[in-house]
Amino acid sequence: MIEYRGVWKQFGDDSVLSGVDLTVKEGETLVLLGPSGTGKSVLLKHAIGLLTPDRGDVIVDGISIPRATPEELKRVRRRIGYVFQNAALFDSLTIARNLALALDTEGNERPLAAVRPEVAELLRRVNLDEDVLDRYPAELSGGMRKRVGVARAIASRPRYVLYDEPTTGLDPVNAETIDGLIVELAEELGVTSIVVTHDLESAFQVGDRVALLTEGRLRACGTPEEILASEDPVVQRFMHRRFGTAAAQ
Amino acid sequence: MTAGQRVLRAPDIIGATRGGLDRVGRGALLAAAIVRILASPRRYTNAALAQAYHMGIRSLPLVLFMAAIGGALASQQTGAQFTGGLPLWVIGSVVAAGVLTELGPVLTALVLIGRLGASIAAELGTMKVTEQIDALYSIGRDPVTFLVVPRVVGGMLVVPPLVIVADAVGMVSGWIVGLVAIEGLTTADFLFGARFYFRPWVLAFSVIKAAIFGVTITFLACFIGLEGRGGAEGVGRTTTAAVVATTVAIMLLDVLLVPLLKVA
């Protein structure tokens, strides 16, 4: 379970989160929507301690992330996969090494040859060929990098996965592969996840619940049906504008 | 100055001071983290040796060039100023003293700041602003173990041999240039002068200085790199800041270490 309790975060004079309360239940997939720059990525980063709240608490598996010791934090992070919005692959390492680094724990590294089959399997799950293994991130397209980022996030067989715009910039076929993977991990392995997306169609497809973040607070949170039926004008405008543009394309 | 101006300025100074102190605090925390990790060599030995090897290969040509120029200048300048009064063998002593205590370690350090310090700061700065450092944390890895310790240990291991090579090249170059440019100087004179000055402690001093410089350059480059922010332009600023800070630190250390030469 991931619990945000009254999380406030400010950068300089710029207030980003102003009291976010959110609970993601065991096995649930929560989709987080919101305009660009409202703090969706900032919210996700709090769950693995990349950012600490100015006020409030974030609790994962009963551990308070802002108060965790470095060792506790390391253990919690091994249980959480994180897909970065910009992939954030290690540029100086090949794809195989990028993934191997996430497979093994510090000090227990196996030789690359030994992990190759596992690494290749991870790539298959995100619809990538084995021939990218020995390439460097800069030699891949943006969409390919993004999928390697997803593969890296699920390498340690995490119980939680936080996806920061996993399908933005992907072609429809690959976007569907990733959506399929999100559903599969949730259904077959009971993975708990938060998915940040701008794609409303996939949001309603993968999400057990949908939350809308605006102006530093959760404006709405509920099942897809509840969100679509919401009478809040802000929620309606967000949903309709998006559906409008989606329909126009 | 009016009271109003003073009120406006005070917070700036306090803010800047606090920012500086915070930064010193973070530097101390990084140093403490490095020391803790040093206790388990298995986690970094291979990576540190690989770093040392690459650092050595990359900087050797420029180190040799600078050392040769340094030795040549020491010998020529002494020759030019010592006409008359002093015996010519003093040139051997002056070159040995200049090269071993100052030119070898300091010129090597300056080369390494440009060659290694800048590239470490740029690399870690880029990793920071492209969230690769966050990505390391996210997979349960510690950037200090994975990135910083191998570079600092690698620097500590590789700079002493580089300085020994620089010392040797500086001496040889000083000797050859002396023979060619200074009338009447013989090899026997030069060697006599060099031996007259030389004590094992001087060489040890050169090597100790080298190790301290190696750690200083890599540590500051890593620290300033990891503090990087703000895109490609930010990485440029970070790199420049690392070069400036490290140069100042090396020069200050060079002065502070002078008394060490006299202990033995």
Ligand SMILES: Nc1ncnc2c1ncn2[C@@H]1O[C@H](COP(=O)(O)OP(=O)(O)O)[C@@H](O)[C@H]1O
């Ligand atoms: N590390 C940081 N330092 C300063 N400002 C930040 C930082 N991270 C995010 N911000 C700011 O917080 C706001 C929200 O960013 P973000 O969470 O990335 O938005 P999004 O909802 O599009 O993911 C933005 O204004 C951004 O500039």
Ligand SMILES: [Mg+2]
């Ligand atoms: Mg974002």
